[in-house]
Structure formats: structure tokens, C-alpha cells
Amino acid sequence: MDKKHFLNSINCEDKNLISNIFNKIQIAEKTNGIIFTNDFLPPAIWHQILAISENYDVKSFANGIFKDSDRRMLSFSTYDAPTEYPIDLLEIKNKSKFAKVDHKDYLGAIMSLGIKREKLGDLIIQDSICYAPVCSDISDFIINNLNKIKNCPCVVTEYDYISQALPERKFEEKVVITTSFRLDGLVSAVCNISRNSSVELISSGKILVNYFHCLKKDKVIESNDTLTIRGYGKFKIAEIIGNTQKGRLKVVIKQYI
Incomplete structure (x- = not known):
């Protein structure tokens, strides 16, 4: 396995990240064990890793706990996919009956503890409860130290996602009219x-395409790409469903809620 070829095959500016992933693949190959990344990776990265690893003896797998997770932890094995990952799912309950908190409030509160975004998977909010996959090495720290979301008291417990039903992400779907798929x-x-x-x-710099900053206004966006727009939210581009009489495109988008 050639490291230089591996690094050049992955489209990512953070070559240290890709180098660390390559090293973990090598360890899995040498030990015949199961090796995990110690963070959650965006789709633009783990999709490429899964694709290139098809050429190697070491198999790559990705898990984000939720169905269709965007952020996922990678594992590497010379055998089958692992049945368990070093991921805990935390249940964060807003105890206030009067104040509403949203995704950015939960995320901001967790990160205010000094935790990097890469240590967290996708956050799903349902009925004043946030479900947050986290690397297991920091779950106790969050449980013991997170006691407030914005100005609302909260309680944090571990959710048994093996034996209990998983919450599902919800979207608000709508149709927009655009002249092209340029960003x-x-x-x-x-x-x-x-x-x-x-x-x-x-x-x-307020736009992320598939979780990477993009400064190119003429970048062509594709179906299933994710746009994160600061101040407006996160959106998944679904599909073109037709054209207007003036020839513009009718595009279905799904906003994360």
C-alpha cells in the first residue's frame, strides 16, 4: 500500500487527517484487528475512503448510529464489519417548559465544554430532546459537565441505542426555482x-458544501449535496422535478430540522 498514492487519491486539504487514516489502515493490516478513527468524518471524506479501500485487503466501514448519517466514524478490518463502535448516544433533555432550544443551541453548549465538532456525530432533535452520538472517550465528561443549554437547565444520560428504537431525522421539504445548479x-x-x-x-466564507468551505460561486452542486449556510440552516439538494415556462429549474430541497 503506497502512502503517497493514497494521500493523492483523496480530495482533502487536511493531509494530516488523511495520513492518520492511512496509518490506521496499516495498523489494521499488520495486526489483523479492528481499528477505529477517533472522530466522526464528513461524507466527502468517508465516501472517498470507502471507495479507495476496495482496492486494498483491509476493508473500511462507516457508522454514524442513525440511518443515513452524514457524519460517521470509520473502522478498518481485514474481516467483517465490527458489531460495536466506540460511540455512545447521549440523550440531552431540556428541562425548561417555557424556553425552546434548537440544534445550534445544543451544539454550541456541547462545544463550549472545549469539545471539537469532530468528536460529535449528527444531532437529532425530537420533542425537546437532543440525541447526540459522541466518541465514547468523552461521553462521561459531557454527562458530568453539561448542565445547561443556552439558559435552560438540562439533564444528560446515555441512551441504549442497541435495544431501543432510534430517533429519525426530520426534514422540511420544499421546492425552489433556480436558473442553474451553480452555487x-x-x-x-x-x-x-x-x-x-x-x-x-x-x-x-459562510457557505459549506458537504461540510467544506467553498468560495467558488460557480461551483456546480449535485443531487444529494449538503449546503450549510450560516444564518439560514442546513439543506440537502434532492432532485430536479421539472421546469418552469421560462425554462428555470424546479428543485426539491430538504431542510434539516
Whole structure:
């Protein structure tokens, strides 16, 4: 297995991250054991790792706990997929009956403990409860130290996702009209703002495409790509369902809620 070829085959600016993944693959190969990454990776990374590993003796697997998880932990094995991952699912309950907290509030509260985003998987919010997959080496720390979300008291416990039903992510689906699949056009349509305003958002670094900052207004977006737009939310581009009489595209988007 050639390290240089591996690094050059993965489209990612963080070569230290890819180098660490390569080292873990090598350890799995030498020990015939199961090796895990110690963080959750965005789809743009783990999809590429799964694809390139098909050429190697070591198999790669990805798990984010939830169905269709975006952020996932990778494992490497010369045998089958592991049945368990070093992931705990935390249940964070908002104890306030009067104040509502949302995704960014839960995420911000956890990260305010000094925890990096990469140590957390996708967060799902249901009925004033946040379900958060976390690396097992930090779960006790969060349970013992997280006691407030924004200004609301909370209680954190571990959720047994093996024997209990998993919550499912919910989306708000809508149709937008755009002239093209260029990033500036889609941002304009999704946010209902002018093209100039969308270009300003892009140039100021407030847009992530598949969890990576993108400053190219003419980048072509594809179906199933994820757009994170600061101040507006996170969206998955679903499909084109038709054209208007003026030839514009009718696109279904799903907003994470």
C-alpha cells in the first residue's frame, strides 16, 4: 500500500487527517484487528475512503448510529464489519417548559465544554430532546459537565441505542426555482435572497458544501449535496422535478430540522 498514492487519491486539504487514516489502515493490516478513527468524518471524506479501500485487503466501514448519517466514524478490518463502535448516544433533555432550544443551541453548549465538532456525530432533535452520538472517550465528561443549554437547565444520560428504537431525522421539504445548479444560484433560491447577496455569503466564507468551505460561486452542486449556510440552516439538494415556462429549474430541497 503506497502512502503517497493514497494521500493523492483523496480530495482533502487536511493531509494530516488523511495520513492518520492511512496509518490506521496499516495498523489494521499488520495486526489483523479492528481499528477505529477517533472522530466522526464528513461524507466527502468517508465516501472517498470507502471507495479507495476496495482496492486494498483491509476493508473500511462507516457508522454514524442513525440511518443515513452524514457524519460517521470509520473502522478498518481485514474481516467483517465490527458489531460495536466506540460511540455512545447521549440523550440531552431540556428541562425548561417555557424556553425552546434548537440544534445550534445544543451544539454550541456541547462545544463550549472545549469539545471539537469532530468528536460529535449528527444531532437529532425530537420533542425537546437532543440525541447526540459522541466518541465514547468523552461521553462521561459531557454527562458530568453539561448542565445547561443556552439558559435552560438540562439533564444528560446515555441512551441504549442497541435495544431501543432510534430517533429519525426530520426534514422540511420544499421546492425552489433556480436558473442553474451553480452555487450562487442555488444559495439565492434556497435563502430567497438576491444573487449579489448570495455571492457575498459565499465570498465571506459562510457557505459549506458537504461540510467544506467553498468560495467558488460557480461551483456546480449535485443531487444529494449538503449546503450549510450560516444564518439560514442546513439543506440537502434532492432532485430536479421539472421546469418552469421560462425554462428555470424546479428543485426539491430538504431542510434539516
